[in-house]
Amino acid sequence: MAQPVVSSCIDYKWGYDVFLSFHGEDTRLGFVAFLRESLRQRGIHVFIDDEFIRSGEEITPALLKAIQESRIAIIVFSENYANSTFCLQELAEILECFKEEGRLIYPVFYYVDPSELRRPRGSYAKALAALEERFNDDKEKVQSWRLALSQAANLKGCHLKPKIANEQEHITKITDEVSARINRIHNHLHVTQYPIGLVSRVKEVVSHLDLWSTKKNKMVGIVGPGGIGKSTIARALYNSIADHFEGLCFLSNVREKSKMPNGLAHLQQTLLCKLVKEKDPKIGDLHEGIPIIKQRLSQKKILLVIDDIDELKELEALAGSCDWFGPGSRIVITTRNKQLLASSQVKSIYNVRELNDKESLQLLCWRAFKKENVECDFMEVSKRAIRYCCGFPLVLEVIGSHLCGRGVNEWHSAFDQFKRIPEGKVLEVLRLSYDALGEFEKEIFLHLACFSKGEELGEVKAMLLCLYGIPLANVINVLVNKCLIKIEGDQVLMHDVIEDMGKEIVRQESPNKPGERRNQ
Numbered sequence: 001m002a003q004p005v006v007s008s009c010i011d012y013k014w015g016y017d018v019f020l021s022f023h024g025e026d027t028r029l030g031f032v033a034f035l036r037e038s039l040r041q042r043g044i045h046v047f048i049d050d051e052f053i054r055s056g057e058e059i060t061p062a063l064l065k066a067i068q069e070s071r072i073a074i075i076v077f078s079e080n081y082a083n084s085t086f087c088l089q090e091l092a093e094i095l096e097c098f099k100e101e102g103r104l105i106y107p108v109f110y111y112v113d114p115s116e117l118r119r120p121r122g123s124y125a126k127a128l129a130a131l132e133e134r135f136n137d138d139k140e141k142v143q144s145w146r147l148a149l150s151q152a153a154n155l156k157g158c159h160l161k162p163k164i165a166n167e168q169e170h171i172t173k174i175t176d177e178v179s180a181r182i183n184r185i186h187n188h189l190h191v192t193q194y195p196i197g198l199v200s201r202v203k204e205v206v207s208h209l210d211l212w213s214t215k216k217n218k219m220v221g222i223v224g225p226g227g228i229g230k231s232t233i234a235r236a237l238y239n240s241i242a243d244h245f246e247g248l249c250f251l252s253n254v255r256e257k258s259k260m261p262n263g264l265a266h267l268q269q270t271l272l273c274k275l276v277k278e279k280d281p282k283i284g285d286l287h288e289g290i291p292i293i294k295q296r297l298s299q300k301k302i303l304l305v306i307d308d309i310d311e312l313k314e315l316e317a318l319a320g321s322c323d324w325f326g327p328g329s330r331i332v333i334t335t336r337n338k339q340l341l342a343s344s345q346v347k348s349i350y351n352v353r354e355l356n357d358k359e360s361l362q363l364l365c366w367r368a369f370k371k372e373n374v375e376c377d378f379m380e381v382s383k384r385a386i387r388y389c390c391g392f393p394l395v396l397e398v399i400g401s402h403l404c405g406r407g408v409n410e411w412h413s414a415f416d417q418f419k420r421i422p423e424g425k426v427l428e429v430l431r432l433s434y435d436a437l438g439e440f441e442k443e444i445f446l447h448l449a450c451f452s453k454g455e456e457l458g459e460v461k462a463m464l465l466c467l468y469g470i471p472l473a474n475v476i477n478v479l480v481n482k483c484l485i486k487i488e489g490d491q492v493l494m495h496d497v498i499e500d501m502g503k504e505i506v507r508q509e510s511p512n513k514p515g516e517r518r519n520q
Contacts, residue, residue, distance in 0.1 A: 015069030354391025367400025449502025
């Protein structure tokens with residue numbers, strides 16, 4: 001059975017482990033030849049261009065394909081690298097492609113100081129001056145090459161210095177580092193069977209991470225309601241950027257695990273076990289674990305994903321500050337509660353987008369029909385399903401699986417039923433955000449679900465003030481931060497599925513006697 005097509009940043013079916021970019025006359029028969037052989041002996045699949053695949057000074061389709069299919073790019077900057085427009089175009093393609101997907105670029109400064117690329121001087125200054133004269137009518141092209149060289153100069157790599165460098169030692173070091181990165185395949189996480197719409201969302205999160213800044217640390221939040229795909233995005237992101245880091249740790253279901261006896265201390269132990277490879281670090285309680293984490297990881301560049309948190313104490317116990325970790329570290333947090341991130345001064349936040357209609361239909365088809373396209377007889381009812389699911393991947397997957405193998409009439413009957421009583425698994429997941437509310441906040445949410453969806457914000461506030469006698473702007477903000485409602489323009493909005501959840505909660509309070517339910 002055919003599977004949906006996925007970018008290499010998600011599924012890791014690489015054509016090559018390494019793409020080697022270099023200036024042929026400078027290094028092909030010397031340093032690059034020895035490096036290629038060293039990598040080959042470790043079983044590392046290297047793409048290295050032969051002269052015959054070059055066509056004049058333009059990047060050939062074969063080279064572009066090799067760049068796109070390579071996991072790591074090694075760029076050897078030698079004295080005459082900038083003399084070649086082919087090399088500069090190749091560099092620009094690598095930077096554009098790899099930066100977008102969060103893949104690793106490893107620069108080798110071969111008897112060239114990185115500062116020569118940052119603020120061109122010597123051979124690089126002469127080469128760029130000649131190019132500016134040559135491309136006098138297309139100065140933007142030369143400017144883009146200048147920018148590419150400057151960006152590459154800021155990446156962490158290997159620097160061979162005149163009269164000091166032992167080339168064989170550097171080749172061994174590069175080979176060891178590359179080998180360690182590509183051998184991490186056992187650390188990759190299963191993402192999802194049908195990664196519809198996932199690639200674009202992972203790329204959007206990558207853009208928040210500023211991976212090329214290797215000196216500063218950064219925290220990024222992934223926010224959205226239950227069922228929107230936060231954890232799936234986080235797992236795919238973790239896989240796609242793992243090669244950038246010395247240590248990796250994905251802590252899943254933190255909210256749930258933290259509520260177990262001594263749960264946060266156990267999570268701290270897991271973190272240390274994964275990041276410092278200590279089999280059984282003993283931590284008595286969370287207050288003991290914090291200084292240990294800070295001390296053991298302060299010099300290590302790590303990627304830490306803290307998945308599904310809902311209380312500040314959970315974040316404070318596991319990553320209270322970026323300063324706990326070594327330069328270049330990244331901490332990614334998934335949560336339903338945007339206010340928690342604000343309280344932790346996490347300024348870079350990605351709000352997960354719902355699937356659009358095309359993506360929703362595609363995911364529904366894979367789940368319900370095990371193929372990409374909808375059958376003609378099911379087109380009308382599939383559109384009804386998409387309207388009902390509101391772009392929530394989890395809801396689409398649960399309902400698609402529930403209806404798999406059933407006829408059109410059964411689909412219509414099911415949605416008639418779902419509209420009255422949401423399917424059990426969907427309700428169980430969507431209730432998580434509701435259950436985290438205080439009792440008064442629950443009451444307000446249920447009131448909004450039953451009566452006030454789509455109303456103007458001012459009218460809703462006035463009505464609630466009349467009913468309860470106190471201003472409720474703070475409660476409205478809580479519901480927004482919990483992703484249970486949205487304020488767009490001046491309207492109070494709520495996903496249909498979440499509205500149905502609220503109404504079903506009210507119905508369950510007195511299934512047979514509607515007059516005894518709250519909000520009646």
